[in-house]
Amino acid sequence: MLELDRKQLSTIGHTQLRNNLADFLNRHLGGKAPLQLDQLDAELDAVIAHCQKEGLKTQRAIASYALACSLFGNDRVAGDPSIVGILADRSSSQMDRALLIEMWTAAAYSDFRRAQGG
Known part of the structure; x- marks a missing residue:
């Protein structure tokens, strides 16, 4: 029987999350994404690592943050006071934090449009 330790499972989960995010961004942003696939993988690895460092653990929370970064750039998202507050509020649930990031993204996109x- 195949046995995997936590580190191996974590690596598999990380790879699956990155691949799902890359697929989603390529499908929905199409030619608007400025990065090639290998660059996108590296960028997503960095975004996922940042999210995990900031306490975002669920796929939804990480995906919400990654989408915002893809639309508006890492620097703008990371430097926005609302996002900084969301990331700092570790007492809120992952779902609440994901929803707040999604609401920020929707409002920012509406303002952009x-x-x-x-």
Whole structure:
């Protein structure tokens, strides 16, 4: 019987999350994503590591943050006071933090579209 230790399972989970995120971003952002697949993998690895360092653990929370970064750039997202507050609030549930990031992303995208005249 195949036995995997926690580190191996973690590596498998990380790889699966990165692949799912890359697939989602390629499908939904299409040609708008400025990175090639190998660059996207490296970028997603960095975003996932940042999320985990900041206490985001669920796939939904990490995916929400990664989508925001893909749309607006890592520096803007990481430097936004609302996002900084969400990441700092470790007493909130993962679901609440994911929803807050999603709400921030929706509002930021709406503001962007309005500024573009759309």
